[in-house]
Amino acid sequence: VRAGWLDKNPPQGSYIYQRRWVKLDAEHLRYFDSEKDAYSKRFIPVSSISRITSVGDQKFEVITHNRNFVFRAESDADRNEWIRTLQQVAEERRRTLMSPSCSGAPTELPDRSGFLELRGFKHKLFVVVAGDKVLLYKNAEDYRLGIGITYIEMNVGNVKEVDRRGFDLTTPYRTFSFAADSEQEKEEWVEAMQQSIAEALSNSEVAERIWALESNRSCADCGSPKPDWASINLCVVICKRCAGEHRGLGPSISKVRSLKMDRKVWTEELIQLFHHIGNAVANQFWAANVPPSESIGPGSGSQERRRFLTAKYREGKYRRYHPLFGNQEELDRALCAAVTTGDLAETQALLFCGAAVSCATGDPQCPTPLALAQRSGQRLQMEFLLHNRSSGRRGPVLGMGSSGPIASPLHPVAEFSRRWCTLQDGLLSYYESDRSAAPNGELRAEEMVCLVHNAPHAHGIENTFEVYMESERLYLFGLENPDSAREWLKSIAKSFVHPCAEELLALDFERIGRLHYKGGLNLERAKEGWFALVGSVLHVCFPDSERQEPLQLRKLQELCAGVWWRIGSRAEARLPGRTLYIQGERKLDFLGWVQAIQKAAGSSGDTLSEQQLTEADVPLLVDRCIDYITQCGLTSEGIYRKSGQNSKTTSLLEMLRRDARSVRLKEGEHHVDDVANTLKRFFRDLGDGLFTRRWGPDWMRATALEDEELKISEYRRLLGTLPTVNRATLKALINHLFRVQRFSGENQMNTHNLAIVFGPTLFQMDGKDYKAGRVVEDLISHYVKIFNVNDQEMKKQQDEITAIMKMREAASSGTQQAGDFICTVYLEEKKTEAEQHVKIPATMTAEELTFEILDRRKVVMKEKDYWSCYEVNEREEAERPLHYSEKVL
Numbered sequence: 001v002r003a004g005w006l007d008k009n010p011p012q013g014s015y016i017y018q019r020r021w022v023k024l025d026a027e028h029l030r031y032f033d034s035e036k037d038a039y040s041k042r043f044i045p046v047s048s049i050s051r052i053t054s055v056g057d058q059k060f061e062v063i064t065h066n067r068n069f070v071f072r073a074e075s076d077a078d079r080n081e082w083i084r085t086l087q088q089v090a091e092e093r094r095r096t097l098m099s100p101s102c103s104g105a106p107t108e109l110p111d112r113s114g115f116l117e118l119r120g121f122k123h124k125l126f127v128v129v130a131g132d133k134v135l136l137y138k139n140a141e142d143y144r145l146g147i148g149i150t151y152i153e154m155n156v157g158n159v160k161e162v163d164r165r166g167f168d169l170t171t172p173y174r175t176f177s178f179a180a181d182s183e184q185e186k187e188e189w190v191e192a193m194q195q196s197i198a199e200a201l202s203n204s205e206v207a208e209r210i211w212a213l214e215s216n217r218s219c220a221d222c223g224s225p226k227p228d229w230a231s232i233n234l235c236v237v238i239c240k241r242c243a244g245e246h247r248g249l250g251p252s253i254s255k256v257r258s259l260k261m262d263r264k265v266w267t268e269e270l271i272q273l274f275h276h277i278g279n280a281v282a283n284q285f286w287a288a289n290v291p292p293s294e295s296i297g298p299g300s301g302s303q304e305r306r307r308f309l310t311a312k313y314r315e316g317k318y319r320r321y322h323p324l325f326g327n328q329e330e331l332d333r334a335l336c337a338a339v340t341t342g343d344l345a346e347t348q349a350l351l352f353c354g355a356a357v358s359c360a361t362g363d364p365q366c367p368t369p370l371a372l373a374q375r376s377g378q379r380l381q382m383e384f385l386l387h388n389r390s391s392g393r394r395g396p397v398l399g400m401g402s403s404g405p406i407a408s409p410l411h412p413v414a415e416f417s418r419r420w421c422t423l424q425d426g427l428l429s430y431y432e433s434d435r436s437a438a439p440n441g442e443l444r445a446e447e448m449v450c451l452v453h454n455a456p457h458a459h460g461i462e463n464t465f466e467v468y469m470e471s472e473r474l475y476l477f478g479l480e481n482p483d484s485a486r487e488w489l490k491s492i493a494k495s496f497v498h499p500c501a502e503e504l505l506a507l508d509f510e511r512i513g514r515l516h517y518k519g520g521l522n523l524e525r526a527k528e529g530w531f532a533l534v535g536s537v538l539h540v541c542f543p544d545s546e547r548q549e550p551l552q553l554r555k556l557q558e559l560c561a562g563v564w565w566r567i568g569s570r571a572e573a574r575l576p577g578r579t580l581y582i583q584g585e586r587k588l589d590f591l592g593w594v595q596a597i598q599k600a601a602g603s604s605g606d607t608l609s610e611q612q613l614t615e616a617d618v619p620l621l622v623d624r625c626i627d628y629i630t631q632c633g634l635t636s637e638g639i640y641r642k643s644g645q646n647s648k649t650t651s652l653l654e655m656l657r658r659d660a661r662s663v664r665l666k667e668g669e670h671h672v673d674d675v676a677n678t679l680k681r682f683f684r685d686l687g688d689g690l691f692t693r694r695w696g697p698d699w700m701r702a703t704a705l706e707d708e709e710l711k712i713s714e715y716r717r718l719l720g721t722l723p724t725v726n727r728a729t730l731k732a733l734i735n736h737l738f739r740v741q742r743f744s745g746e747n748q749m750n751t752h753n754l755a756i757v758f759g760p761t762l763f764q765m766d767g768k769d770y771k772a773g774r775v776v777e778d779l780i781s782h783y784v785k786i787f788n789v790n791d792q793e794m795k796k797q798q799d800e801i802t803a804i805m806k807m808r809e810a811a812s813s814g815t816q817q818a819g820d821f822i823c824t825v826y827l828e829e830k831k832t833e834a835e836q837h838v839k840i841p842a843t844m845t846a847e848e849l850t851f852e853i854l855d856r857r858k859v860v861m862k863e864k865d866y867w868s869c870y871e872v873n874e875r876e877e878a879e880r881p882l883h884y885s886e887k888v889l
Contacts, residue, residue: 001025002085003035004078009070017072024089029062030150038173039150044069046093048146052086054079062086066145111240112192113143114185119177125149127178129192132200134169144647152176155200159193161186164847169193182845182885199228199260206266207259210237215280220287221309224298228259232270233387234286234313235277235348239298245305246313252460253313255387269383273344276380281345285352286312288320301654314457322353332359339369339385340376347381357388421477423488426495428467443467443475445496450513450589453489465489468513468589501530501541503548509534511596513589517542518581526583531593536600551580553601554613556661579883603657606687608725612660617728620660625679626736628665631804633672634739635746640757644677652678680761683733690730690762691775695721700763700771703778715778715786730779731787733758737776738783739801751780821889825853830876842889846882 002024007017008031020031020041029049030040044064051063055070058079062069073079111131115124118136126137135151137143158170164183167190169176180186207228211217219227220236229243230236231254238246238256246254257265296308311317324330335355338346351357358368366372373381419430419440426445431438450468458464461478463485468474479485493505493512504512509532516526517540530541538551584590603621604610611619633639652674655663665675683690691699699718705711719727737754744750759773760766767773779786784794827834836853846869854861861867869888872879882888 001089002082004082005035005074006031006082007072009072022071024085026089026093029086038171039152041149043148043150045146046090049086049090052083052090054083064145064147067147111195112189115181116189117179119179127189129189129196132196134193134196153200154193154196157193157197157200159190159197161190164851183847184885204260206263206271209271210259210274210278213275213278213280215283216274216278218279219298220279220283221312222296222298222300222305230257230259230274231255232257232265234282235274235384236279236282236286237274241302242305242309245302245309248306249309249314250458250460267383269379270387273380273383276344277348277384282348285320285345285349286316287318290318316352319352320349322349324350325353328354328356331355335359335369336361336372339373339378339381342378342380344380344384347384351388357385421488423491423495428492428495443469445492447471448492448496448513449586450511450592451489451493451496452511452592453485453509467492468586468592470586472586472588474588498530500543501548504530504532504539504541507532507534507539509539511593513593515590515593516583518583519579526581531582533596533600536604538597538600552613553597554603554611555615556597556601556612579880581883601661602659606685608686608688608690608729609723611725613725616732617725618732619725619729621656621682622679622729622732624656624660624663624665625675625682626732628670628675629672629679630736630739630800632667633676633747634743634801634804636672637746637748639672639740639747639749640676640680640754641749642673642676644671644673644675648674649677649681653681656682680757683758684761684764686764689764690726690733692722692726696763699775700769703771703774708782711778712782712785715782719786734776734779734783734787735789735797737780739797741780742801751777754780823888825849827853827857827859840888842887844888845884846886846888847884849888850884 004022006020006022008020008022009017020033021035021037022029022031023040024030024046027046028043029046030043032040044062048064049062050065053061053063055061058074058076059070059072060079060083062071071082073082110128113126113128116127118125118127123138126140126143128135128137128143132154133151134154134157135143136149137147138149142148152169152171156171156173159167160170161167162177165181165186166177166179167186169178178189180189207226210230211226216227216237218225219239219242221238221242224239224241227237227239227242229238229240229246231238231246233255237259243256246256259266290312294308294311296304300308312319322331322334324334331350331354335347335350335357336359338350358370361367361369361372363372366375370382370385373385419432420434420436421428421430423429428443428445429439430441432440447470448467449470450466452466452468454464454466456462459476459478462480463482464476464478465485465488466474466476477488479488490505493509494502497505497512498514512530512532514528514530517529518526519542527543529543532539532548536552536554538553539548540551541548582593584593601612603612608619611621614620614623629639648671652663652670656678689696695718699715702711702714702718705714719730722730737751737758740747740749741751741754744753755773755777756767758776759770762776763772765772783789821840823838823840825836825838827836836856838849838852840849850867850869853859854867869882870879871882871888
């Protein structure tokens with residue numbers, strides 16, 4: 001729209017203007033070092049500009065909602081022209097935005113975002129991959145505001161891995177050299193950028209034609225603009241995030257394709273079908289009765305989307321029911337009549353209210369609705385029926401027994417075939433029918449490696465299970481009766497599970513199978529063990545153990561998965577007090593195990609017992625916040641009374657709830673008030689509360705007891721009634737508040753002030769009744785007696801506080817770098833000439849230390865060399881190899 005030279009005032013308030021080449025287009029105001037540069041030094045979204053004002057001789061100010069930029073033109077006339085053009089473009093932008101926003105933040109949700117090192121910059125940059133662009137920001141706050149450094153159009157980009165953590169994004173104009181924190185992160189970034197390039201190079205012709213219909217220009221489910229995915233059997237255009245959840249529904253419900261990349265699927269008939277049905281007609285049926293409280297928007301999370309899409313398409317909760325719903329014969333007859341006309345909406349309503357797509361027509365020459373549509377010349381009806389042939393309403397009826405029902409069939413498609421199955425002498429056979437003499441196929445028990453019981457309706461049938469074979473084949477079976485499914489599952493498991501692991505068969509397992517493992521002090525050779533997953537507990541039968549061992553995955557400290565195909569796949573599960581290496585020889589079932597363990601190790605609800613836990617049964621989220629505030633906020637004035645920023649609290653709480661194990665709270669990145677607010681909000685929103693709904697009133701009634709000893713005794717009794725996790729969490733929290741009030745001289749938060757804040761929070765009340773505060777005040781005041789804290793615990797607590805305060809004083813005075821240790825490391829043997837003194841920060845991994853030592857000693861790594869880092873106890877009686885991604889300290 002306009003470009004030219006302007007002088008820009010630096011944001012620090014300096015009066016030294018810098019000459020910049022400034023460009024204005026419909027979306028951004030950008031400035032560059034020179035007119036030849038392809039990439040800007042800064043870009044400001046036009047949508048974030050609230051005002052443009054004249055501020056004196058030749059100068060004008062661009063005012064956004066959070067930041068101001070001052071420019072100086074060569075003359076007053078030039079300045080006035082810039083102001084006029086900017087005002088005009090900003091006004092046009094406001095009119096074209098579908099939903100005006102007070103923030104300049106990007107509307108397109110990122111495919112990946114996070115911090116990366118970039119050569120040429122002192123500090124890490126916040127990098128975002130969104131659609132066909134990569135955007136660079138100084139920090140996460142700038143990303144939220146939408147004010148960035150530059151963006152890279154990926155249609156000219158190429159990504160290349162450079163070393164363990166580094167990769168280059170090369171364009172014809174410049175090479176961007178990035179470095180991630182780990183090799184795994186680097187691979188994820190490279191994959192995200194390669195997908196962005198694929199999207200940039202994809203063909204937009206189909207998308208443009210589909211978008212020609214106005215209702216198809218926004219996602220049918222959440223309303224996001226320019227959706228470039230579609231469900232070809234439901235005839236809805238959807239955004240990338242909703243497309244991911246559609247895939248989770250299974251191909252029997254929704255067949256997802258890209259408008260830009262799946263070129264072959266988009267025939268002329270299918271494009272025309274989307275013009276006749278599309279989002280408007282489809283939603284008149286599927287979304288006829290959506291309550292406002294249940295609808296989703298562009299910013300909705302994955303869980304909300306999954307809930308809504310399951311209700312919308314799998315359960316048909318919001319659909320407009322056809323008058324013939326429930327009458328199968330009439331539905332089928334009406335479908336046969338509808339397909340001979342051009343009424344696609346009627347065909348859609350009949351089909352998704354229960355009409356059978358392949359019902360008998362009664363016409364020998366046209367036995368199916370598809371044949372009727374073909375004879376009538378209804379090409380679009382044919383296209384719609386073809387894409388919905390397998391979108392069944394009912395699956396096969398399956399079961400077991402020599403004269404009983406019938407079993408079902410095979411992967412890779414979730415379109416089931418009815419089969420008769422038998423299980424005898426360790427051989428699972430499936431036949432065309434119960435009268436067939438020879439089986440279609442056989443599965444031998446000794447070749448089975450894993451058995452999985454799927455969640456209901458995972459593959460379009462109520463009950464399904466999967467059998468994984470040594471040959472990397474996966475067989476999928478389904479039954480409509482849950483009791484029969486469980487019976488089959490137990491029988492098949494009994495046929496292939498080793499007798500030493502028979503007690504696993506008594507469990508209500510979701511997944512059972514054999515894997516190789518290493519653990520304890522003997523890490524030379526992997527042994528075969530039997531594993532069963534039940535909820536959040538992994539039950540393991542080791543060959544040298546008399547009984548199965550339950551491992552609580554919510555207490556998992558770390559899970560690292562890696563793949564080395566020469567020696568198989570391996571995952572490392574670090575549990576309290578031990579590290580277990582699990583190794584798989586087959587990619588298919590091993591990745592299933594890793595994903596299942598990751599899911600089981602996560603938080604699954606809003607009660608305390610459903611959170612990720614520490615070894616002491618305290619939610620990891622609570623432990624992370626308490627630990628950070630103990631280290632960085634004990635002396636912060638008004639800690640817990642000040643609220644912190646609402647947006648940062650919401651974002652942090654969401655990250656911690658999703659996976660507290662992966663969140664590292666760092667000074668400088670997280671403010672203590674935001675972390676404190678996160679902890680308070682967690683307790684306020686907690687399902688069933690910390691004191692529980694059942695016992696909460698009893699705690700408050702105890703405050704009326706005048707005799708202090710009686711009151712303490714009653715508190716101790718009530719403490720014993722709480723569930724284990726609630727009791728451990730309450731002790732951890734009161735222990736923390738006991739520490740906080742000991743610094744009340746600095747933080748101004750004595751016991752009474754903390755009680756005023758935490759009483760209503762923990763009891764989830766409005767704060768008008770001080771009984772809740774009285775309980776908290778009593779618990780802090782009598783912490784030692786109520787929680788039976790002995791002298792040793794008190795001394796340990798005091799030593800920890802003293803150490804933390806000393807480290808903070810040293811760090812603030814610059815005398816040492818807090819958290820770094822000087823360690824002696826030996827190369828291959830413990831000799832003076834082999835030792836190296838290394839400064840090891842808290843974040844250094846075993847891999848990084850190994851490479852540093854080899855670099856220092858100028859050791860050249862050969863192709864088949866394997867180096868490991870070991871930790872050895874003081875007397876050299878035992879040693880343990882560190883996993884390459886494990887932190888040395």
